[in-house]
Amino acid sequence: MAKTAFITGVTGQDGAYLSELLFTKGYRVFGGYRRTSSPNFWRLDELNVRNDIELVEVDILDTGNLIRAFEKTKPDEVYNLAAQSFVAVSFEKPVLTGEITAIGVTRVLEAIRIVNPKIKFYQASSSEMFGKVREIPQRESTPFYPRSPYATAKLYGHWLTINYRESYSIFGCSGILFNHESPLRGIEFVTRKVSDAVARIKLGRQDYLEIGNMDAKRDWGYAKEFVEGMWLMLQRPEPNDYVLATNENHSVREFIEHAFTYTGISVQWKGTGVNETGVDSKSGKTLVKINPKFFRPGEVDQLLGDYTLAKKELGWEPRVMFKELVEIMVQRDLERIQRSS
Numbered sequence: 001m002a003k004t005a006f007i008t009g010v011t012g013q014d015g016a017y018l019s020e021l022l023f024t025k026g027y028r029v030f031g032g033y034r035r036t037s038s039p040n041f042w043r044l045d046e047l048n049v050r051n052d053i054e055l056v057e058v059d060i061l062d063t064g065n066l067i068r069a070f071e072k073t074k075p076d077e078v079y080n081l082a083a084q085s086f087v088a089v090s091f092e093k094p095v096l097t098g099e100i101t102a103i104g105v106t107r108v109l110e111a112i113r114i115v116n117p118k119i120k121f122y123q124a125s126s127s128e129m130f131g132k133v134r135e136i137p138q139r140e141s142t143p144f145y146p147r148s149p150y151a152t153a154k155l156y157g158h159w160l161t162i163n164y165r166e167s168y169s170i171f172g173c174s175g176i177l178f179n180h181e182s183p184l185r186g187i188e189f190v191t192r193k194v195s196d197a198v199a200r201i202k203l204g205r206q207d208y209l210e211i212g213n214m215d216a217k218r219d220w221g222y223a224k225e226f227v228e229g230m231w232l233m234l235q236r237p238e239p240n241d242y243v244l245a246t247n248e249n250h251s252v253r254e255f256i257e258h259a260f261t262y263t264g265i266s267v268q269w270k271g272t273g274v275n276e277t278g279v280d281s282k283s284g285k286t287l288v289k290i291n292p293k294f295f296r297p298g299e300v301d302q303l304l305g306d307y308t309l310a311k312k313e314l315g316w317e318p319r320v321m322f323k324e325l326v327e328i329m330v331q332r333d334l335e336r337i338q339r340s341s
Helices: 013-024 042-046 064-072 087-092 095-113 149-168 190-202 225-231 250-260 306-313 323-338
Strands: 006-008 027-031 054-057 075-082 120-126 172-177 209-211 242-244 269-270 278-280 286-290
Touching: 006 013, 006 064, 013 027, 013 042, 013 225, 027 064, 042 209, 054 064, 064 095, 075 095, 087 095, 087 149, 087 172, 087 209, 095 120, 120 149, 149 172, 172 225, 190 209, 190 250, 190 323, 225 242, 225 306, 242 306, 250 269, 250 323
Parallel strands: 006 027, 006 075, 027 054, 075 120, 120 172, 172 242, 209 286
Antiparallel strands: 269 278, 278 286
């Protein structure tokens, strides 16, 4: 008999890729999305899965609504991907971020506990919880030190999942996912902002890219592969928490450089600090500028994940690495922009 999955936040990058994966596994998929004046289904449309998902309006702020949704859909697995997931916005809206990204996990777990505690639960934790890192690389046992309201809210949800696992024997797993990107990333995230801007600059649709801290280092993987790890966690005989990463990190500066290199443009750096610029090595045209408004109040200097446990227990490891990921994203944005002209 086919399994049934319920995905909160189905319209996001991970929700779209996870839906696509689960359909290949024969699942019936219910997708929870938040009602807005103009629902955002473009990712589901790009993967051609929108018509196969049974969409359900859910509100992560309303426990009763979640209870009714689970009673009606009777899922075997719930993947909680709903969150206010943009770090910069969490500094502007810390209370809302806490309500959605932290307390929202409580509401989902309570709904599971009330409706059917045998439902398997996946919580989307984040490498941002490591923040001001205590050791390099970071693994499941590394102490946390969150540096933003977003990271702090994610840490609440992470520990609450462990609490419900130990208190109510709920099969709850947290995936501590390091940065995972794709062409389906929102334009507000730095990687997609870069890939889109570089494509536009190459095609003459934009003059330059404005960016914040270029020296922050992240462990960047491919979102389409990371959702496989989410699914594998819920197929294990016992629940556990796992780091998913690539065990490589690269700076935002490197991301920008390789994105331009892929389009045949070589960037040279001039100046220092907020006055640093990136220029076309052939024409001397300014391509990159620093804008201090994009700096975080509390920066995370570097993240580097150790996925040893995931490889050992799940058989999961990354295949698409940094340079290929950058190229996939820039190529897709080039195609999008050319098609829209």
